[in-house]
Amino acid sequence: NAGVTQTPKFQVLKTGQSMTLQCAQDMNHEYMSWYRQDPGMGLRLIHYSVGAGITDQGEVPNGYNVSRSTTEDFPLRLLSAAPSQTSVYFCASSRDATYGYTFGSGTRLTVV
Amino acid sequence: AQTVTQSQPEMSVQEAETVTLSCTYDTSESDYYLFWYKQPPSRQMILVIRQEAYKQQNATENRFSVNFQKAAKSFSLKISDSQLGDAAMYFCAYRRPINTGTASKLTFGTGTRLQVTL
Numbered sequence: 102n103a104g105v106t107q108t109p110k111f112q113v114l115k116t117g118q119s120m121t122l123q124c125a126q127d128m129n130h131e132y133m134s135w136y137r138q139d140p141g142m143g144l145r146l147i148h149y150s151v152g153a154g155i156t157d158q159g160e161v162p163n164g165y166n167v168s169r170s171t172t173e174d175f176p177l178r179l180l181s182a183a184p185s186q187t188s189v190y191f192c193a194s195s196r197d198a199t200y201g202y203t204f205g206s207g208t209r210l211t212v213v
Numbered sequence: 214a215q216t217v218t219q220s221q222p223e224m225s226v227q228e229a230e231t232v233t234l235s236c237t238y239d240t241s242e243s244d245y246y247l248f249w250y251k252q253p254p255s256r257q258m259i260l261v262i263r264q265e266a267y268k269q270q271n272a273t274e275n276r277f278s279v280n281f282q283k284a285a286k287s288f289s290l291k292i293s294d295s296q297l298g299d300a301a302m303y304f305c306a307y308r309r310p311i312n313t314g315t316a317s318k319l320t321f322g323t324g325t326r327l328q329v330t331l
Contacts, residue, residue: 132317134318134319141323142323143217143304143321143322143323143324144304144319144321145321146318146319149317149318151317159318189256191258193258193319195319197310198308198309198310198317199246199265199308199310200246200263201246201248201250201260201263201306201308201319202258202260202319203260204257204258206255206256206257207256207257207258209256
């Protein structure tokens with residue numbers, strides 16, 4: 102099983118550029134989430150989805166968009182990159198609300 | 214809102230010894246789940262152990278065990294016979310078993326960095 106696959110693993114963007122972080126899972130999980138990890142702050146929820154066609158905002162949604170057209174895919178779009186979005190981004194999926202999330206390997210994003 | 218607090222930014226343990234990482238949380242709910250995640254230098258988040266709040270028995274997974282004190286809202290992780298491969302960031306996390314909305318999100322503490330020395 103591939104689990105949760107995130108691409109790319111590393112990315113450097115210039116301020117103002119846009120890009121999409123890809124996330125796919127092959128476990129037929131309904132729940133998917135995007136987190137960002139910053140030093141000293143743990144992981145903070147950006148957006149989440151409880152099924153295809155259903156998404157909602159987390160704690161830090163500004164500057165990011167998501168969509169969930171299939172159960173498997175949950176891409177995260179940066180609309181206009183800013184240095185404050187320099188972070189490590191994790192996609193995660195979960196079978197239901199009683200289990201922990203399975204995480205992808207993360208994307209280290211640097212905005213210059 | 215639920216909060217998770219890890220008050221030990223760094224801990225150190227000698228190989229083969231036992232170490233306990235602390236975690237406290239704040240919630241008004243009676244039904245919830247608690248987790249410990251390990252993040253080695255590879256940055257992969259690995260689920261170490263899961264505890265169901267309605268179960269009094271402490272969860273164990275090989276050398277990893279928890280001390281779950283529901284009334285005190287405390288959830289510590291004990292690592293026995295520490296190994297060099299245990300060196301990592303450890304995150305405590307909380308989740309409510311509600312199948313809608315952000316109530317089902319995973320809330321993390323800020324982490325404890327564990328060093329393992331020879």
